[in-house]
Amino acid sequence: MTLRRALRGADAYRRGLAAEDRVARLFQEEGCDILARRQRTPFGEIDLIVADPGHLVFVEIKARRHLTEAAQSLSPRQAQRIIQAATFCLETEPCWQRDATRFDLIIIDELHEIRRIKDVFRLI
Numbered sequence: 001m002t003l004r005r006a007l008r009g010a011d012a013y014r015r016g017l018a019a020e021d022r023v024a025r026l027f028q029e030e031g032c033d034i035l036a037r038r039q040r041t042p043f044g045e046i047d048l049i050v051a052d053p054g055h056l057v058f059v060e061i062k063a064r065r066h067l068t069e070a071a072q073s074l075s076p077r078q079a080q081r082i083i084q085a086a087t088f089c090l091e092t093e094p095c096w097q098r099d100a101t102r103f104d105l106i107i108i109d110e111l112h113e114i115r116r117i118k119d120v121f122r123l124i
Helices: 003-029 067-072 076-092
Strands: 033-041 044-051 055-063 100-108 114-117
Touching (some): 003 033, 003 044, 003 055, 003 100, 003 114, 033 076, 044 076, 067 100, 076 100
Parallel strands (some): 055 100
Antiparallel strands (some): 033 044, 100 114
16 A cells, blocks of 8 residues: 555545544534444444434435535445444344434535435435
8 A cells, every 4th residue: 555545545534533523413413312433233334323212313424525426425235234234233232222213324525514315215
């Protein structure tokens, strides 16, 4: 691996953490509890898992140069992986269960503009 590539990767990692911090704060401001960050499962990682009294929300965060690019970066394969990881979480953490479960996609551009696509898997 070249030094340039390693530096780009480290920079992307830091930007990803900053984006996750910002999104977590937004959910907390809405009154949600952060149940997990970067939840690892045998099927992959879920960026955030948040809850309010009625909803459990699995959150995928995509930060790209443009919002459109971020929105298009969620592949069908990744969506399937997230669903499998969420199913695993529900099976292993029964206390997280709520009346409703959904998957939100949070997209962020280089100007730090944020959009939330609620219940994203019902839309694709």
